[in-house]
Amino acid sequence: MADEPKMIAGIAIPDSAMTRAATELVRDTETDLLYHHSRRVFLFGALAGNRKGLGYDPELLYIGAMFHDMGIMDEYASETDRFEVDGANAARAFLTSYDVSERDVDDVWDSIALHTTPGIPQHKRPTVALVTAGVEMDVLGIGYHDVSDGQREEVCRCHPRGLKFKHGILTSFCLGTIRKPETTFGNVKADVLSKMDPTYKRGDFVEMILSSPWES
Known part of the structure; x- marks a missing residue:
């Protein structure tokens, strides 16, 4: 966006027709919380890539970061797929x-x-590894102390977390799964619905094996 910095914490924001279009689309589609989260994911992912000496493509990392939660939004949500897959499909179409x-x-x-x-x-190519690194830093604080105080403060000054980000991101995860709870099987969103939806029943992998139609 024209009013946003082109450089944050030493990281240049990719500025091509493709990345500008992605920024506009995500800004117009997502909540403020998810938009700023996605930008922080790019920045923290890029900082991790620089720190680890990974040769990454900033534009691809940017698109991955910006679209990573698009599947939470109704416009991009399918009836049956995990919201991560819906976001991945939206990025592919873009x-x-x-x-x-x-x-x-x-x-x-x-x-x-x-x-x-x-x-x-973390075992995949840099685009894959660094989107997750950015998410883990912003949501879970993994790698928090590997980023300098000044870098964290600058990132969060440009893209604020707000006072209730932790609860807000959990609510977003809940909204992305509550209508299709089966998509939480075997992944971390099961923890989210267990805390936030009193009607939710977690799938049990052991019980699925034991109750399968096989005799033994």
Whole structure:
């Protein structure tokens, strides 16, 4: 956006026709909380990439970060898929309008689809690893002390967390899953609905095995 800084905490905000269009789309679609969260995810992911010496594409990281929660919004939410998959599909559809290779589109898709699946993204290519690193920093505080006080303060000055971000992001996760609770099976959103939806019943992997139609 024209009134936002082009450089934050030493990280240049990608400024191409594609990234400007993505910024406008996400700004017009998401809540303020999710928009600022997504920008922080890019910045913290980029800082992690610089710190680790990873050769990443800033535009791909930006698109992954900006679209990673789009599946929470009604306009992009499917009836049956995890909201991460819905966001990944939205990013893929967006990228088809631009000259982006299939491998890069797949990396952006994976970066969004896997961003709430611990233990896998860090072993993937930089776009995937760094979107999750940015999410984990902003939501869970993983890597908090690896970022300097000055960098954290500048990021949050430009894209405020607000006083109730923790509760706000949990509410957003809840809204993205409460109408399709089956999508929480085997992932961290089960914890969210367990806390926030009194009617929710967590799926049990062991019981699924024991009650399967197999005799033994």
